[in-house]
Amino acid sequence: MQKDMPKVITRFAPSPTGFLHIGGARTALYNWLYARRHNGQFLLRIEDTDRKRSTDEAVAAILAGMSWLGLDCDGEAVSQYAQAERHKEVALKLLADGKAYRCYATSEELAELRSKARDEGKPFLGDVWRDKEPDAETAKRPYAIRIKMPREGEVTINDEVQGNVTVQNKELDDMILLRSDGTPTYMLAVVVDDHDMGVTHVIRGDDHLNNAFRQYQVYAAMGWSVPVFAHIPLIHGPDGKKLSKRHGALGVEEYAEMGFVPEAMRNYLLRLGWSHGDDEIISTQQAIEWFNLENVGRGPARFDFDKLDNLNAHYMRTMNSETILSLVKNELEIYTGDKLAEIEIQRLLAAMPSIAERAKRLPDVVEAASLYCNTRPLKLTEKASATLSGNGPMLVELAEKLLSVSSWKSDQIKEAIISYATAKELKLGKVMQPIRAALTGGLPSGDLTDLLEILGQQESYDRLLDQANT
């Protein structure tokens, strides 16, 4: 970085009209990564100028989602609505400078003009009052303030993701800056806030690319420097359709509830639309070192649960036992209906690496972990019942045999089982399978003798006898 380059300042600016959805989460992540990469600042601004649709719950959900994802912002979240006076001041300045004008058109008139323009295949400019003075009567009516867009020339934005994009100025509508009730619109507010907050890089969804050209004119009219733009493609559902609320767009807290861990989510979101050669597993630390805008893809990407699952499984395998246990403890206690006893915790800690290796999501861990809790008698799966069928007498013999093992260690246990199988001239599998079924009820588990060791001699004995009559 050159020493006189301005410090990088990025921002995430969601509107609080719902949860933090997956696309927003990725936008936030990219902004955060970019700021961290360049030792800059990552700001959060709540775009709440639409008073009717903004809610405190949504603000809370967004904050919670970001904190779950581990995206810390610099400074407090800023409310856009709180800056309304400042926005108004800018609109009035533009009006005074002759770069904006009063518009007395009613929404009915506008709607009619709009549909007419569309029918004629022409852009709707909204400029009926652009060069018109109101008569005495009209001047008493409420008016909105619209920007006076240039009608000549073109503007090229060098988007960091989309490349050079050019739009003819005559396509730009005289958008409203200040509504007739005196409140600022988003188009005005974003520009003023981004400028006031010193935002240097605007990284946001592709759906704003068109807006960039309109906003550019506000910067120009105020004589402000234009930030770097980077419009990242949207995320689509697994079927290729746009994600909407009724179509797979879930809030991040729902992914948390489904049992995904933040590390996996970050990695997944990072790779969805961005790449670093063939690298797939990328730690957050590594991502901060590598992230750039050039390698963001240009096309929309589909959301794929299988890949997220794979990443989630990977990150769970790399976590230590205490961490995973703390993540599932509550759910596990609800699942078994009981507080975890010390002996159960000890068993779980010992078994956790083996449990995590087999799980894709946290609920899988809960289920597998329940094996190590005192939940006798176990419920059997159909397959387990079939395995156990007719083996009652053998289970009794095995239970007694195991009770005589003097040192309850995996290898000793294995020895005992092998000696039993040898004496009975049975294949090892014929003995192991029923034991496993009796101990687990059919749930997946790791090495059988490890399982026996962790469960303890008495619990193992009891579980074998539980199934002796089947």
Added chain:
RNA sequence: GGUCCCUUCGUCUAGUGGCCUAGGACGCUGCCCUUUCACGGCGGAAACACGGGUUCGAGUCCCGUAGGGAUCACCA
């Protein structure tokens, strides 16, 4: 409909004119490991949307076509 954007295996992607017989990952699948389920290892099937150019040479550059997407509010 106007404007703008996009298009490599089913999915995420590598690829910046010769290293491409197109690579990796997920998913699918064969084999190995194994007391189950996993993990892991070794394989397999699977893509440059189409048509024209430019070039000695194109997945890579240009132009069309088709398909997809975004946007066109006194919402953000």
